[in-house]
Amino acid sequence: MSLEVRGLSAGYGRLSVLHGLDLEAADGRLVAVIGANGAGKTTLLRALSGLIPVSGGSVTLAGVDVTGYGPERLAREGLAHVPENRLVFPSLTVEDNLRLGAYTRRREPAAERRRVRDRALALFPRLEPRLQQAPGTLSGGEQQMLAIARGLMARPRVLVLDEPSVGLAPRLVGEIFAALGRLRDDGLTLVAVEQNARAAFAVADHVYVMDRGRVVLHGDAATLASDPRVTAAFLGGGFSEATSPVEGPAPDAAEEAGHR
Numbered sequence: 001m002s003l004e005v006r007g008l009s010a011g012y013g014r015l016s017v018l019h020g021l022d023l024e025a026a027d028g029r030l031v032a033v034i035g036a037n038g039a040g041k042t043t044l045l046r047a048l049s050g051l052i053p054v055s056g057g058s059v060t061l062a063g064v065d066v067t068g069y070g071p072e073r074l075a076r077e078g079l080a081h082v083p084e085n086r087l088v089f090p091s092l093t094v095e096d097n098l099r100l101g102a103y104t105r106r107r108e109p110a111a112e113r114r115r116v117r118d119r120a121l122a123l124f125p126r127l128e129p130r131l132q133q134a135p136g137t138l139s140g141g142e143q144q145m146l147a148i149a150r151g152l153m154a155r156p157r158v159l160v161l162d163e164p165s166v167g168l169a170p171r172l173v174g175e176i177f178a179a180l181g182r183l184r185d186d187g188l189t190l191v192a193v194e195q196n197a198r199a200a201f202a203v204a205d206h207v208y209v210m211d212r213g214r215v216v217l218h219g220d221a222a223t224l225a226s227d228p229r230v231t232a233a234f235l236g237g238g239f240s241e242a243t244s245p246v247e248g249p250a251p252d253a254a255e256e257a258g259h260r
């Protein structure tokens with residue numbers, strides 16, 4: 001399902017953070033949003049999923065105007081949000097957390113919910129043997145997998161994710177992004193906000209660069225990865241080892257930039 005954002009403005013009370021932002025995620029595409037700290041990436045996702053009010057512009061899902069819808073209504077329309085802090089219910093088991101993810105689908109047949117759950121567990125096999133554990137006993141990577149799996153339980157057609165790689169070891173970042181790539185290949189539309197530009201470029205189809213509440217650059221990931229403005233700010237020498245962990249095509253692009 002496609003997502004289209006036109007002239008979106010939003011903020012917190014009198015603080016305006018997004019200033020007329022345009023973004024598009026075509027059906028079955030993985031779109032990454034990168035940008036400096038405070039650019040408004042999290043705010044964008046919050047506005048998209050109805051967690052904060054929109055003060056201008058529009059959001060459409062598959063051509064249907066959903067501007068101003070609250071989170072539950074958006075979930076029913078097919079949009080799920082995986083928040084950055086991986087909010088899980090700590091006193092419930094992993095299994096119950098997954099079950100709660102299907103809350104908006106609770107009237108659907110149990111067999112259908114089981115099928116969706118089995119698919120989520122097939123994507124993240126590490127969760128299967130941990131279903132009876134408390135989420136707090138999972139590793140950071142497994143908690144992120146749980147957060148994504150829980151989002152999938154709503155059977156979304158658009159999944160928006162806030163910093164899925166934050167705080168994870170390089171191998172896990174690769175694992176998480178590979179899973180996002182598989183979801184895209186299965187036809188899901190994804191919008192991932194990401195600090196780790198290399199991880200984002202390695203998997204995304206299209207990348208948006210945000211600065212101070214606006215999109216300043218966007219394009220096909222392969223093309224943008226060799227754009228000097230991107231390599232200098234996000235993929236070049238400014239990136240330390242700790243923030244550039246993923247193997248894949250993006251580091252090559254950075255190397256190329258180094259040869260210029």
Ligand SMILES: Nc1ncnc2c1ncn2[C@@H]1O[C@H](COP(=O)(O)OP(=O)(O)OP(=O)(O)O)[C@@H](O)[C@H]1O
Binds near residue numbers: 012036038043
């Ligand atoms: N709950 C809030 N109340 C008031 N202001 C907020 C709130 N959340 C964020 N802001 C402000 O909105 C601006 C954008 O923040 P946001 O978290 O969207 O940026 P970001 O691009 O996601 O940054 P980061 O990469 O550091 O997470 C910042 O100036 C921030 O201080």
